[in-house]
Amino acid sequence: MIVYHGTTRRAxxxxARDGFQPRSPSRRVWFSRGKSYAKQRAHSKSRHTRDRPVVLAVDLDLKALRQRYGSRQVRESSGIISIRGDIPASSLRSHHGLGLPETAEEIARWVNAVLGVKAHKGVSARHEGVLRLTRWIDNRLATRPNARLGEKELLARAAQWIPDRFAGVEIDFEHLRVWPKVAREAEAQQAAFEIPAPVDRREEEAIDCLESDKPQRQVRGLQLLADLDDPDLFEWCVLLLGESQPQSAVGILKVMRHCEDVQPEVLVPYAESEHKAVRGAAIEVLVLRSGEEAPKWFWRGLTDPVPHVRLSAAKFLDRLDPRTHRDSFEAALYDPHPQVAQAARKLTQHMGFEPLAW
Incomplete structure (x- = not known):
């Protein structure tokens, strides 16, 4: 089965080198059946890292993985697949946007990443060695378009043509990193005496809760992941939403308010739910986390026929500018529910909003 994984070019x-490896605290690798979802996750990650978005296509045999890792360690719901275990690089089938850096700016960023230095302290895109690397890559791609050009070869050329930046370091070609020669020896000596860092007990509790069949325990696990700033929190929420009943869906959606990036289209069915509590909780996530689409969801919430949903949107009105979104504030000001109207009045005093005269 072909599935997709959205990530950044660097990752x-x-x-491609090491395969997919679970990371703390939730210790899962994530895939989606839909390419569009993976593409959106890739763009979300790229915004935070200032890297290029990449979508990887992966061939998975879920039956074989369940036999290998256990049925509870391979889960699928709402088109999201969660696996607690390594997935080898040999599972990769195709990709979009993955490859070697080609422009001078990309090469400079790549070299600085290998050196472990920030851009303002690293090599410039105008460095003669970087420009030489650019010409060399262009020539290789033009004259031998089907030949394989690997990062190890690029790193060797970089060390040769940018010698001032690689002076005094030991190059690890296998893992594409460098080590100060003196620090390398000191690190080896220190490692022999290091005591492993203690595992945060909340991680273990979160995993136990998320693997439980009880909805309240699952929501507790999500709350712990939110406290731990787990970058996979949104994927966990989507996975569990697909398995949930309305009561537990409300708890999951409340935790989802802590996610930095959400895909609004995933939440649309919940924002249109017949259950007012689910609808209100979904509206809260969308007004908080849907970015440029938030005003649309404020209007949707503030004009809902059920007071509970209108209150869900009204309590976050301070995130909207009354001058820019006058229609939403007027809808709230004239709402028959006193708490909705009061929330709008506090934010529109002395702004020319007139009370409705009957």
């Missing part, structure tokens, strides 16, 4: 290169 994709590591995956």
């Amino acid at each position: 994709a290169r590591q995956i």
